[in-house]
Amino acid sequence: xxxxxxxxxPVETILKTSHLFSPFAExxxxxxxxxxxxxFYLPGWEVxxxxxxxxxxSFGFSTDYFSEALRYHRRHTYTDAIEKxxxxxxxxxxxxxxxVKKTVSGLIKLIHPDGNYTKDDVKEYLEFALEMRRRVxxxxxxxxxxxxxxxxxxxxxxxxxxxxYVSIT
Numbered sequence: 001x002x003x004x005x006x007x008x009x010p011v012e013t014i015l016k017t018s019h020l021f022s023p024f025a026e027x028x029x030x031x032x033x034x035x036x037x038x039x040f041y042l043p044g045w046e047v048x049x050x051x052x053x054x055x056x057x058s059f060g061f062s063t064d065y066f067s068e069a070l071r072y073h074r075r076h077t078y079t080d081a082i083e084k085x086x087x088x089x090x091x092x093x094x095x096x097x098x099x100v101k102k103t104v105s106g107l108i109k110l111i112h113p114d115g116n117y118t119k120d121d122v123k124e125y126l127e128f129a130l131e132m133r134r135r136v137x138x139x140x141x142x143x144x145x146x147x148x149x150x151x152x153x154x155x156x157x158x159x160x161x162x163x164x165y166v167s168i169t
Contacts, residue, residue: 008023011043011045018142019139019142019143020041020043020135020139021035021139021143030143032140032143032144032147032148035136035139035140035143036095036136036140036148037095038136039098039099039100039102039103039132039133039136040099040103040129040132040133040136041132041133041135041136041139042132043135069113070109073109073113076109076115077105078104078105078108078109078115078117079101079102079104079105081104081105081108081117081122082100082101082104082122082126084119084122084158085119085122085123085157085158085159086122086123086126086155086156086157086158087155087156087158088100088153088155088156089152089153089154089155089156089163091150091151091152091153091154092153093150096133096137096153099129099133099136100126100129100130100133103125103128103129103132103133104122104125104126104129107125107128107129108121108122108125111125123155123157126155127155127164127166130153130155130166131166131167131168131169133153134151134153134166134168135168137150137151137153138151138168152165153165153166154166
């Protein structure tokens with residue numbers, strides 16, 4: 001599950017006083033079990049707003065075609081693409097690993113529908129997926145405390161054993 005976060009106050013204020021999931025309904029606002037199942041947090045304030053110049057006066061992309069392409073790709077998986085080149089750090093729990101693998105697989109399907117990708121592609125998608133999952137974990141740490149302390153996500157290149165830590169930008 002991916003969550004596109006939009007908030008009602010300045011980001012800095014919320015980060016100092018609360019957590020980014022606080023706009024949710026009171027029933028789930030502090031439910032760590034619910035939020036831990038979110039794979040990816042995309043901050044809405046980092047996404048460009050749609051404006052008239054984002055649309056075309058010419059032929060557009062058919063949503064029917066795109067939907068059918070997405071449905072077709074559901075039968076393929078690239079969750080093993082990470083293991084060809086990288087190992088995940090020890091701080092990633094089972095849910096983190098699953099979320100990251102599914103995100104990388106989805107990005108490969110969208111960007112490389114033919115299934116031809118490189119190690120550099122996988123690294124880029126992996127770092128992105130880890131950053132977005134870490135955003136979820138950082139908020140869980142604010143809600144649930146020490147249960148979610150382990151947010152130092154890193155990857156290990158299988159070729160040279162080089163570790164790369166993933167931070168939140």
